Amino acid sequence: MKKPFPHLVLLLVVVFACGCALAACSSSPAQESSSADSADGGASSGTEFESTAMVVAYGDGDLLFFDQENDGPYAPGLENAEIIGLDGAPMRPQDLTSGNIVRVTGDGIMLESYPGQYPGITKVEVIEEGSPSDADRYDEVIAQIWQPRDPTEPAHATLEYATDLAAVALFPLTCGYEWSYEKDGEVSTVSVDAATPVQYAVDDLPDARIESSLNATVSFDITPMDVSVVRWEEVAVEKAAQEAGSAQGVDEASVASESVDVQLADGRASFAIEPGWRYEIDAQFKQGSVGYAFVALQPR
Numbered sequence: 001m002k003k004p005f006p007h008l009v010l011l012l013v014v015v016f017a018c019g020c021a022l023a024a025c026s027s028s029p030a031q032e033s034s035s036a037d038s039a040d041g042g043a044s045s046g047t048e049f050e051s052t053a054m055v056v057a058y059g060d061g062d063l064l065f066f067d068q069e070n071d072g073p074y075a076p077g078l079e080n081a082e083i084i085g086l087d088g089a090p091m092r093p094q095d096l097t098s099g100n101i102v103r104v105t106g107d108g109i110m111l112e113s114y115p116g117q118y119p120g121i122t123k124v125e126v127i128e129e130g131s132p133s134d135a136d137r138y139d140e141v142i143a144q145i146w147q148p149r150d151p152t153e154p155a156h157a158t159l160e161y162a163t164d165l166a167a168v169a170l171f172p173l174t175c176g177y178e179w180s181y182e183k184d185g186e187v188s189t190v191s192v193d194a195a196t197p198v199q200y201a202v203d204d205l206p207d208a209r210i211e212s213s214l215n216a217t218v219s220f221d222i223t224p225m226d227v228s229v230v231r232w233e234e235v236a237v238e239k240a241a242q243e244a245g246s247a248q249g250v251d252e253a254s255v256a257s258e259s260v261d262v263q264l265a266d267g268r269a270s271f272a273i274e275p276g277w278r279y280e281i282d283a284q285f286k287q288g289s290v291g292y293a294f295v296a297l298q299p300r
Helices: 132-145 236-246
Strands: 008-015 030-035 044-059 060-066 073-076 082-084 101-106 109-112 116-118 121-130 159-162 167-170 173-183 186-192 215-220 226-233 255-259 263-265 268-273 277-285 288-296
Touching: 008 263, 044 132, 073 132, 082 109, 082 167, 082 268, 159 288, 215 277, 226 236, 236 277
Parallel strands: 073 116, 082 121
Antiparallel strands: 008 109, 008 167, 030 044, 044 060, 044 101, 060 073, 101 121, 109 116, 159 167, 159 215, 173 186, 173 288, 215 268, 226 255, 226 277, 263 268, 277 288
């Protein structure tokens, strides 16, 4: 995986109107259908969009769909999707294989990034089995967005949350870490000492920019065994920096911290964030431990 830059990426939400495709960064025709569902027998209609895509599996079981109208790639959100095989039987996401041609049904809302992200998929139907070799034509695209990770690098973290206006992904700053890796049959360990989260100037930290408290989720490109979060009030950190003469001179013990409740499930850690606080994420892996930092401030 390419190492992400420690900055905030705003994923604008684009609502595709009737006749628009589900493509990463461009549009093409899509089929619109209506659905009705009511527990009391009444009718309530909603609009769904259908498109056709080829499945491409890469990395450690990740999937990309390539829209067959324009070859635009997007990451499918399959958490709540019904997946049906060629034989009509239910499937799991991991059962989809490269070369499968699928009919995709969803709400038509694409997160504008590259590749695009389509979280609102409700149904995926395999309509042609295809062959893995059919997906070879997308090798160049896959090479642009994914590379085998460097085992000497610590795990990368991505913090995700949603506001009323957008879905946001933020890459916390990687601080100190201890990381073990195997090369040529030998295990080596790298230890990197870095400033503690309170010893960074606020402008040097990725900023969540939120107006009120909300839930966030942090994921990693390697599954963690444990995740803990602590935070410091930003006003107190800035006061300590003034008294010390610089952010680098702050004694971490001089600034009161508090633990944050964390829920860890399926390798993803969820916790609440609120403006006015500086956060540290400490993640434990089989390979070692890594610290990450970010700040949450009110929008300017």
